[in-house]
Amino acid sequence: MPALKYEYIPRYTQKDYEEWEGKWELIDGIPYAISPTPVIKHQIINTEIARELDEAIEDCNNGYIAIIEAEWRINKSTILIPDCSLICYEPDDYLNKAPSIIFEVVSKSSVLKDEKIKFEIYAKEGVKYYAIVYPDMLVAKLYRLRDDNSYQKVGDFDKESYIFDINGCKMRFDFNNIFKRYKAEL
Numbered sequence: 001m002p003a004l005k006y007e008y009i010p011r012y013t014q015k016d017y018e019e020w021e022g023k024w025e026l027i028d029g030i031p032y033a034i035s036p037t038p039v040i041k042h043q044i045i046n047t048e049i050a051r052e053l054d055e056a057i058e059d060c061n062n063g064y065i066a067i068i069e070a071e072w073r074i075n076k077s078t079i080l081i082p083d084c085s086l087i088c089y090e091p092d093d094y095l096n097k098a099p100s101i102i103f104e105v106v107s108k109s110s111v112l113k114d115e116k117i118k119f120e121i122y123a124k125e126g127v128k129y130y131a132i133v134y135p136d137m138l139v140a141k142l143y144r145l146r147d148d149n150s151y152q153k154v155g156d157f158d159k160e161s162y163i164f165d166i167n168g169c170k171m172r173f174d175f176n177n178i179f180k181r182y183k184a185e186l
Contacts (some may be wrong), residue, residue, distance in 0.1 A: 014076045027117060029077040035109070041135050041182065042105050047179040049084045049103045049133070053171075057086070060169035064088055069096050074125060082120065083133075088166060092185060098122075100166045101129040103140075119143075123151050131157075137180045159183075 011029030022033040038046070044067060053066035065087050072080045072095040085099035102122055105113040114132055122130045123145060130151060133140045139158045143151035154162070157175035164171045176183075 011077065014073065014079060017079055023081070024079075025081055025113075026077060026079040027113075027121070032113060034081065038105070038107055042107055044181065045135050045152060046083050046103070046105050048181070049105070051099070052173055052177050053086050054086065054156055056164070056171035056173050057169075060166075060171060062088060062167065062169055063090060064100075064166070064169070065091070067091075067095075072096075072099070073112075074121070078121070080121065082118075086166070087166075098126045100127070101131070101164060102127050103131045103133055105133045105135060119151065125150050128166065129154075133178070135182075138182055140175055140178070 012026060012031055013029065014026070017024060017026045017031070020031070025032045025034060050066050050068050057064040057066065066084065067087060069081050069082050070085060070091070072082060072085070074080065082099065082102040083105045084103040085095070086101040087095060087097070087099045089097055096178060104110070104118060106114050119130065119132075126145065126149065128145050130143045130145075131140045132143075139156050140155055142154040142162060144154050146152050158179060159176040160172045161172055161176075164173055
């Protein structure tokens with residue numbers, strides 16, 4: 001039997017999304033369940049990312065906010081929940097503009113979505129930096145947006161620091177700090 005054609009897959013909207021129970025993302029009208037709940041290692045690394053971002057923005061008095069798992073309502077058919085974001089505006093109940101930096105902590109159930117689908121969406125929507133964090137390898141792959149709205153890989157980071165430049169504010173982010181708890185166990 002042939003595979004189901006893309007145009008036959010039902011599409012949903014933000015209105016439908018708001019009625020669902022559980023945790024979901026909506027991409028081009030297609031729902032993606034966010035389950036199971038991330039393992040403890042994933043959650044700890046995500047918390048360390050937020051902490052490191054929060055400390056990095058202390059010297060930038062530009063209203064930057066580091067935020068964990070906030071809904072980004074891109075349009076009526078695409079709603080994403082990045083693991084950790086840095087935004088440069090005061091949000092309402094949901095994010096409605098592209099974050100400047102997004103970190104996604106990869107899990108077995110999210111690898112395709114994080115490496116391919118969200119990668120393309122974040123570039124198209126103008127997210128300046130995208131970091132894909134691999135807890136099992138204790139490494140983050142960092143990408144920077146080019147002028148043509150595609151990502152160029154900056155590098156793989158595990159113990160290095162990187163200086164993010166957001167609107168002229170330079171923020172030092174130490175990747176070693178997000179992994180150090182687990183490196184001590186090696």
